[in-house]
Structures are given as C-alpha cells and as structure tokens.
Amino acid sequence: MEEGKMAIGTLSEEVLNRLSKMLDNPTCGWRQLAKVLSEHPRFQCSEAELTSCSLQVLSAAGSPGRTLLALLADRSCPLDFLIHGLRKVDHQEAVQYLTTLAGETIRITMQPQSQQATMGSRVVLTCRATGPPGLCYQWFRGREEMGCTPELVLCPLASAHVGHYICRVNHGENCTFSQWAQVHLVHSAGSSCSSLFPGSASGLRIICQPQSQTLSEGNSLTMECKAEANPPAQYRWYSNMVEMPEHKTNLLKIPCVTTAHRGLYSCKVFNIYHEAWSDTAKVDIGETHTHHFYVPSTDKVALLIGNMNYLYHNQLCAPIADVHELANLLRQMDFKVVSLLDLNCQEMHSAVTEFLMLLDKGVYGLLYFAGHGYENYGNSFMVPIDAPASYTSEHCLCVQNILTRMQQKETGLNVFLLDMCRKRNPNDDVIVRPGLLKVTANIVFGYATCVDAEAYEVKESNDVSNGIFINFLKKRICEDEKVTVMLDRVAEDMGHCVITRGRQALELRSNLSERRSLTDQIQDAECSASFSARNLQWAVAHVLPKSKYLQFDCGVTVQLGFAAEFSNVMVIYTRILEKPKEIVSCSAQLTDFPQVINLKKSNQETLPEAGCLLLFSENLSSPEVPRLYTRICSLQRLRRELTFTVCLHYTYCNMDEEVEERKPVTVGKPLVSKLNLHEPQQPPVCSASASSSFSPDPFDVPECSYFSEGFPSVESDTSHTPLYDAQAGRESPVSMGSSRSTNIPEETDSPDYFDHPTPLVGRKSLPHSQVHDTNYKFSDMYNLHFH
Incomplete structure (x- = not known):
C-alpha cells in the first residue's frame, strides 16, 4: 500500500459496523462488492470464504458484510479501492459515508x-x-x-x-x-578521536588469570582476575557461561560450595572502549560424605501433573501448590523435573511419552499425579481435565500400563505417587489388562488413600494450601532413607492427624528389596552418552526466553523479563528502565496474545493479582522497581512461536493527549511448548521397545526420538542456549543439579499441623466447602528454583 493511503484495517469498529449494515442487503450489498473487487487478484475471495460470509446469517449477531470487510482488511485493502468498488455497484450511501469520513481523517x-x-x-x-x-x-x-x-x-x-x-x-x-x-x-572529517572521546583508552590487559581448583563441599572458593585499563576496568563473573550478577569485582568469593558449584568459571573484563575475557578455570567439588548404604542410579527424572480446572467435574485447589512444592523438593535431590498443570487427554498421553523417553537402564523414574482418579479391578486411572461427565478407561490413563512401559526401559526404581481418589467408577465395566509385569524388585506405589476411599484437600479462601498427602510427604521426602521407610513414616504422621483419622490413610505397595532412596547420588553421569541425551531432552522443555530490552522512539527503554512457575506456566513482567525526564507518566502493557494461551489476567501490578501465588517479586531482579505482570498458562497448546505486542503508553508534561507506541515481540516457543504435547506423537524412528500389547489402553503410542523432528540440536540447546533464570535476571546452565540447602521445607511435627479438628473437602470427588484452618498452610517458598 502506498504511503499516505488509508487502509480498511485502520477504520474504527464503529465505522466498520455501520458500513457492514449498509452492505448486508441482497441487491446492492457485500456479494456484489466482492465480485467487483475480485477484479484485483489480491482481493479475490474463494468460494469457501464467500460461503463463510453467507453462513453468518445463521447467527443472531452475524454479519456477512462485516466478515467480508475483515477479509479485505487482512489483505491490506486500501480505502480508496473499497470506495472504487462501491461506486461500481452504485452504493451511493456507502460511497458518501466513506468519502466524508476520508475527508475528515488526518493522514x-x-x-x-x-x-x-x-x-x-x-x-x-x-x-x-x-x-x-x-x-x-x-x-x-x-x-x-x-x-x-x-x-x-x-x-x-x-x-x-x-x-x-x-x-x-x-x-x-x-x-x-x-x-x-x-x-x-x-564531527567533521578533521576532528580527532581525542576531541570526541577525551581521555581515550590506552588499552586493557589482564595481568592475573583465575586458576582451576579442586575443593570439597563446605570449602570456600576464591578466584581472582585483575586487569590494567584506562579507564578502570569493570568485572563480570560467569559460571558455565551464565552470568553471576552478584559478583562484580575482581575477586570471586563463595564461602560454602556444594556440588552445584562444579563447572567452568571465567571473567569478562571491560570498560567503555575495550572488552576481554579471562582464561577459563575449572572447579571440581568432591563429596564430603558417602551414604552408608549406597545404591547407584544413572539418573533421576520426575513427571508431576496437577489437574485442577476440570471441564465437567469439581474444580480442585491444592494441586497447584502440591506440584510446585514437590518439584522444588525433588530438584534438591538432583531430579530432572517436568511439572505440568491442567492437561487434557492428548496432552497427558504426550507428556507421559516424553517422560518415558527420559528413562533408561538404571534411571530412577518418579510419576506424581494430583487430580480426579478412580480404581477398577486393581488398575488406577488418572482423569484428564477434558474427560466427559461419565468417563471410562477410554478417556483416562492407566497407571499400570505406564509401569509396564517403564519396565521396558530397565529402570532402577519406579515410584508412583498417586494423590487421587480410588473409588470404583460405576460407569466403567471394561476390564483393562495391562501387559505382563516383569519380576523385578524396584516398584513402589504410594497411594494418598486406601482402596475404595476418597483423597482430600483443605480449601482455603485466602491462601494456597497443600493437599493432605503432600502436606505430610514434604516433611519426609528428602530424608536419606529407603523409599518405603520414608513413606511408612509419612503414613504414621497421617495416622496421628485428628482430621484425617478414619477418612484418609496412605497405602504403600512395594516389591522393593534393595535399599533405594530418592537421595541416592547419580553415578558416572558425566561420562554417560545417554545421560547427555536425557539432559538435552529435559532441557528442551525448560528453556525460557532471554530478557529483552526494547528501545522505543520516544527514548523509553522497556525490559521484558521471564520466569517459570511450572513447565507450562510462565510469567512475563515489564518494567521501565529509562525514560526522558519530559515524560511524566509511562507504562508498558502486553496484548495480542494467541487465543490458545490461557490468559485470565494481564498487566497486573502484583503477582497475586496476575493469578501467580507461588512466585514472589522479591525473587526477581530489582524488586523495588515498579513493573506489570502477566501470567501465561497452557503453554503446551502453543502451536507456533509465541508472539505478542508491547504497547507503550506515555504522556508529556505539557500535553494532555496520551501517546502510544507499539512493538511486536516474538520469543520463540518457551518451556514445554517445544514438545508439541497437543499433537499425537508418531515420529518416524522408533525404538525396538516401542511394540506393546496394551490393546485396551489408548495411551499405547510408540516411544521415539524427537530430535529428528524439529527439536534443537545439542549445540543449539545446551552448549550455546543455556536455560534462563529470568527471575534473577541471569542464565543458568542446563544441568539441573541444585543444593539441598536451598528451599528447606518447614520442619514441624505432624500433629502440630492439626491442633483442632477441621472439616475436610473431598479433594477428588466431593463438593468443596469453605474451611478456616490457619495451621494448614503451604510452606513459605523463600528460595525458589526456576527452570
């Protein structure tokens, strides 16, 4: 479109609605206009598009003319060409209206x-x-x-x-x-460099390089990098190519190291004229202790699913807190964790398939599910959020089938934590026959309740609280004990609770004969090719966009920051970094998100107002700076790159009118959206173990490698694109190991949680009711880990 010409898309909604009323007539209307405008190939409508316009009459609010105008606007049809077409069909009223409008419009x-x-x-x-x-x-x-x-x-x-x-x-x-x-x-050609930059640099030279070290856990780490420079140099330290923003001097000091501090360290030295990098120093951290009963594992992975917002069943409250807190605790024990909220049937199938791809010989696999469920004939079924009112096994996932497929991977430990009801489903008479289980000694089932019983949660109006099971489990799960011993202690704690006695009791089923603990160390992980492949596959689902800095024409700089609340839930915040003093008010808001994104509230001043109850602004960089928060859910349904618009609204001190600038932003496919969980997963290359006899279970989908179907290569996703910890404003390495000293759960004796009997809410099938038990709280997450 030529500059200065007005397009249909620039017309206001009021103008378009009035014009569409003029076109909605059979004699001199939208159909005749479409035929005339089709003389230009660019604006020719197909039969399907014309049919779509015609079908609008079936809706009370539908308008064929408005639909045609929308098609023309999408093709950037100029207003002049539209007026030309209206003249050819002799629609005098519309011609006069648009001509007058065009004359009054400033372009x-x-x-x-x-x-x-x-x-x-x-x-x-x-x-x-x-x-x-x-x-x-x-x-x-x-x-x-x-x-x-x-x-x-x-x-x-x-x-x-x-x-x-x-x-x-x-x-x-x-x-x-x-x-x-x-x-x-x-400056003119004769100007010297010194006139442009008085006191220009004489160079920058590193005279002291950081040195490699081998330490034990608990030791202090000190590294030095020193440079000669004019002007004086500034320093930024990096660990595994991830900036450490708290270290900005020539000395790097970490008073108490853990295994999480292993890796490569380097220092960037710079001033306004020069930049240089130090040598890379390697830091090895040895263990200060060994387990008395050491059971090796080749890796540890966990899939956590929390379903709350059911379409045809009672809404649940606790899974969001349960999944979030359990994910943080498992990360402390070096588990690779994928945490997902509100999955439909297809997404649950795909998520479990991805989980199975992370398993291999000797790997510890843990599956946690919180949501509606049932048990028929000894088989447990997890209910997706889109299951119909009278669901059967056809609409759900059979846990025993998943176990059979896990065994095909020769896993070292299989742990299932099922936080759901186990009542019988009267609508389901099908007897599912899973594949035969191998005779192994590595299976543990931790049921939140007994057979034919309910599981409960306490619903609180003003806080986020755990379900009964996780509230007790979180105090024990990090204990260095055999898994079954740890769960037995959880069962004892639950038995001492007054409000759960006689209603809900943990049931443990296990054939575990070895001393296997969730705290077991990973053996020889660094030299395992399969470990590296799993690392990459896990990392694919946990890459956050890097922080963006947008420069607007008016001189305002806006930062976009990103934080992960779950593997499929992301928080975007905007803050004004710089603005000219002439601008008295300024805000940056996000809009134009894809429809598949679940976006209940956007551009809120606080995280709770945005619906984010588990992250805290204090954990983000510069919490004192005002910002706006937008919480994005259901990232697993994102089919294309995430695009949205940043709208900058500002006002000058001597102007009443508010000025708006818009910048489109594309941030790729963040977090779990890269895995395309919304699609049936049928890659071309499958493993030999993909065959199965699970004919009654719709979950039976072959397991395959997705690297050949558009997944990033190792170089692009691990070596050069480290995970981004947007809350701290820095990147973090692909390695998911973390210190156990972080995110310590509340250590309170079990009976103290329930000093007074409190009415329970049926977590999975009974109606909710309001209760006020101030002792029953979600523990403070004061030191969060992010994906």
Whole structure:
C-alpha cells in the first residue's frame, strides 16, 4: 500500500459496523462488492470464504458484510479501492459515508526522517498530512515545543538541537502523531578521536588469570582476575557461561560450595572502549560424605501433573501448590523435573511419552499425579481435565500400563505417587489388562488413600494450601532413607492427624528389596552418552526466553523479563528502565496474545493479582522497581512461536493527549511448548521397545526420538542456549543439579499441623466447602528454583 493511503484495517469498529449494515442487503450489498473487487487478484475471495460470509446469517449477531470487510482488511485493502468498488455497484450511501469520513481523517503523507549533520549546518525536518482544511502542525523535542509549520528548520545546528523530534498534526479535537526522527551531531572529517572521546583508552590487559581448583563441599572458593585499563576496568563473573550478577569485582568469593558449584568459571573484563575475557578455570567439588548404604542410579527424572480446572467435574485447589512444592523438593535431590498443570487427554498421553523417553537402564523414574482418579479391578486411572461427565478407561490413563512401559526401559526404581481418589467408577465395566509385569524388585506405589476411599484437600479462601498427602510427604521426602521407610513414616504422621483419622490413610505397595532412596547420588553421569541425551531432552522443555530490552522512539527503554512457575506456566513482567525526564507518566502493557494461551489476567501490578501465588517479586531482579505482570498458562497448546505486542503508553508534561507506541515481540516457543504435547506423537524412528500389547489402553503410542523432528540440536540447546533464570535476571546452565540447602521445607511435627479438628473437602470427588484452618498452610517458598 502506498504511503499516505488509508487502509480498511485502520477504520474504527464503529465505522466498520455501520458500513457492514449498509452492505448486508441482497441487491446492492457485500456479494456484489466482492465480485467487483475480485477484479484485483489480491482481493479475490474463494468460494469457501464467500460461503463463510453467507453462513453468518445463521447467527443472531452475524454479519456477512462485516466478515467480508475483515477479509479485505487482512489483505491490506486500501480505502480508496473499497470506495472504487462501491461506486461500481452504485452504493451511493456507502460511497458518501466513506468519502466524508476520508475527508475528515488526518493522514500523514510525509514522515520526518532522522538526520545527522555537522555543527553549524542546516537541518530541515518535514511532516506533511492530508485531511480537513486548516490542519495545524506542532513540533516537539521532548516537552519543548519547537515550531508550528510543516517544516522545522534547525539552523545553525548546535549541540542543543540533538535529540528526538515528533510532530503532532491536529484539527480541532482530532489529531495524529508522526513517527519519531532523531537528529545526530557528527564531527567533521578533521576532528580527532581525542576531541570526541577525551581521555581515550590506552588499552586493557589482564595481568592475573583465575586458576582451576579442586575443593570439597563446605570449602570456600576464591578466584581472582585483575586487569590494567584506562579507564578502570569493570568485572563480570560467569559460571558455565551464565552470568553471576552478584559478583562484580575482581575477586570471586563463595564461602560454602556444594556440588552445584562444579563447572567452568571465567571473567569478562571491560570498560567503555575495550572488552576481554579471562582464561577459563575449572572447579571440581568432591563429596564430603558417602551414604552408608549406597545404591547407584544413572539418573533421576520426575513427571508431576496437577489437574485442577476440570471441564465437567469439581474444580480442585491444592494441586497447584502440591506440584510446585514437590518439584522444588525433588530438584534438591538432583531430579530432572517436568511439572505440568491442567492437561487434557492428548496432552497427558504426550507428556507421559516424553517422560518415558527420559528413562533408561538404571534411571530412577518418579510419576506424581494430583487430580480426579478412580480404581477398577486393581488398575488406577488418572482423569484428564477434558474427560466427559461419565468417563471410562477410554478417556483416562492407566497407571499400570505406564509401569509396564517403564519396565521396558530397565529402570532402577519406579515410584508412583498417586494423590487421587480410588473409588470404583460405576460407569466403567471394561476390564483393562495391562501387559505382563516383569519380576523385578524396584516398584513402589504410594497411594494418598486406601482402596475404595476418597483423597482430600483443605480449601482455603485466602491462601494456597497443600493437599493432605503432600502436606505430610514434604516433611519426609528428602530424608536419606529407603523409599518405603520414608513413606511408612509419612503414613504414621497421617495416622496421628485428628482430621484425617478414619477418612484418609496412605497405602504403600512395594516389591522393593534393595535399599533405594530418592537421595541416592547419580553415578558416572558425566561420562554417560545417554545421560547427555536425557539432559538435552529435559532441557528442551525448560528453556525460557532471554530478557529483552526494547528501545522505543520516544527514548523509553522497556525490559521484558521471564520466569517459570511450572513447565507450562510462565510469567512475563515489564518494567521501565529509562525514560526522558519530559515524560511524566509511562507504562508498558502486553496484548495480542494467541487465543490458545490461557490468559485470565494481564498487566497486573502484583503477582497475586496476575493469578501467580507461588512466585514472589522479591525473587526477581530489582524488586523495588515498579513493573506489570502477566501470567501465561497452557503453554503446551502453543502451536507456533509465541508472539505478542508491547504497547507503550506515555504522556508529556505539557500535553494532555496520551501517546502510544507499539512493538511486536516474538520469543520463540518457551518451556514445554517445544514438545508439541497437543499433537499425537508418531515420529518416524522408533525404538525396538516401542511394540506393546496394551490393546485396551489408548495411551499405547510408540516411544521415539524427537530430535529428528524439529527439536534443537545439542549445540543449539545446551552448549550455546543455556536455560534462563529470568527471575534473577541471569542464565543458568542446563544441568539441573541444585543444593539441598536451598528451599528447606518447614520442619514441624505432624500433629502440630492439626491442633483442632477441621472439616475436610473431598479433594477428588466431593463438593468443596469453605474451611478456616490457619495451621494448614503451604510452606513459605523463600528460595525458589526456576527452570
């Protein structure tokens, strides 16, 4: 479209609705207009599109004319061409309406252009517009009004003229703004470098390099990097190519190291003229203790699913807290954790398939599910959020089938923690026959309740609380004990609780004969090719976009930060980093998100207002800086790259009108969206173990490698694209190991949680009711780990 021409897409909703009413008639309307406009190939409508327009009459609010205008707007049809078509079909009313409208609309036909010139020269900025007679022009540099003609002349050019300029064209109450133009001052050819940069650098040279070290857990780490530079150098330390923002001096000091501090360290040295990198130093951290009963594992992976927002069943409250807290505790024990909320049937199938791909010989696999469930004929079924009211095994996932497939991987330990009801489902008479289980000694089932019983949660109106099972489990799960011993202690704690006695009791089923603990160390992980492959596959689902810095024409700089609450839930925050002093009010808001994204609230001033109850602004970088938060759920349904728009609204101190600038942003496919869980997973290359005899179970999908189907290579996702800890404003390595000293759960004796009997809420099938048990709280997550 030629510059200055008005497009249909720029018309207001009011104008489009009025025009569509004029076109919704059979004799001189939208169909005749579509035929005339089809003379231009670009605006030709297909039969399917015309049929879509016709079908709008079946809806009370439908409009064929409005649908046609939307199609034309998508193709950037100029308003002049639309008027031309209306004249050909002799629609005089519409022609007169649009002609009058076009005459009253102010359109910029010549935008001012940025320029650079030498001191004392002549610079002319030009802005021209069309519209009603008597247009007025106003030029501004910041808050200062500079002129009132279409041409702004700066002569002789001086340093005071440097800056951003904008022109406002107005007629009465109607106005529009030009684009920004910047005036640069450049020095003449004879100017010396010293005149541009007084005190220019004499160089930068590193004279002391950091040295490799071998330490034990609990030791202190000290590294030094020193440079000679003019101006003086600044320092930034990096661990495994991830910036450590708290270390900004030439000395790196960590008073108490753990195995999480293993890796490669380097220092970036820089000033305004030069930049240099130190040598890379390797830090090895040895263990200060060994387990008395050591049971090796080749890796540890966990899939946590919490279903709350059911379409046809009671809504649940506790799974969000249960999954979040359990994920943090498992990470302390070096588990690779994928945590997901609110999955439909297809997404649950795909998520379990991805989980199975992470398993291998000797790997510890843990599956936790919180949501509605049932048990028929000894088989347990997890219910997706889209299961119909009278669901059967056809709509659910059979846990025993998953166990059979896990055994095919020769896993070292299989742990199932099922936080759901085990009542019989009267609608399901099908007897599911899973594949035969191997005779192994490595299976543990921890049921939150007994056979034919309910599992419960306590619903609180003003806080996030755990379900009964996780509230007791979280105090024991990190104990260095055999899994069955740990779960037995959880069962004893639950038995001492007054409000659960006689209602809910943990049931443990196990054939575990070896001393296997969730705290077991991973053996020879660094030299295992399969470990590296699993590391990559896990990392694919946990990559956050890097923080973005957007520079707007008015001189405002906006930061976009990202934090992961779950593997499929992300928080985006915007904050103003810099703004000219002439701007008195300024905010950056996000809009235009894809429809598949679950976005209940956006651009909120606090995380709780955005629906985020488990992250805290204090954990984000610079918490004192005002910002707006947007919480995005259901990332697993994102089919394309995540795109949205940043709208900057600002006001100058001498202007009443609010100015808006918009910038589109694309951040790729964050977190679990890369795995395409919304699609049936049928890759071309399958493992030999993919065959199965689970005919009654719709979950029976072959397991395959997805690296050949558009997944990033090892180089792109692990070596050069480390995971991003957006809350701390830094990157973090692909390795998921973390110190056990972080995120310590509350250590309170079990009976103290329930000093007074409290009415329970049926967690999975009974109606909710309000209770007020102030002792029953979700523990403070004061030191969060992010994906």
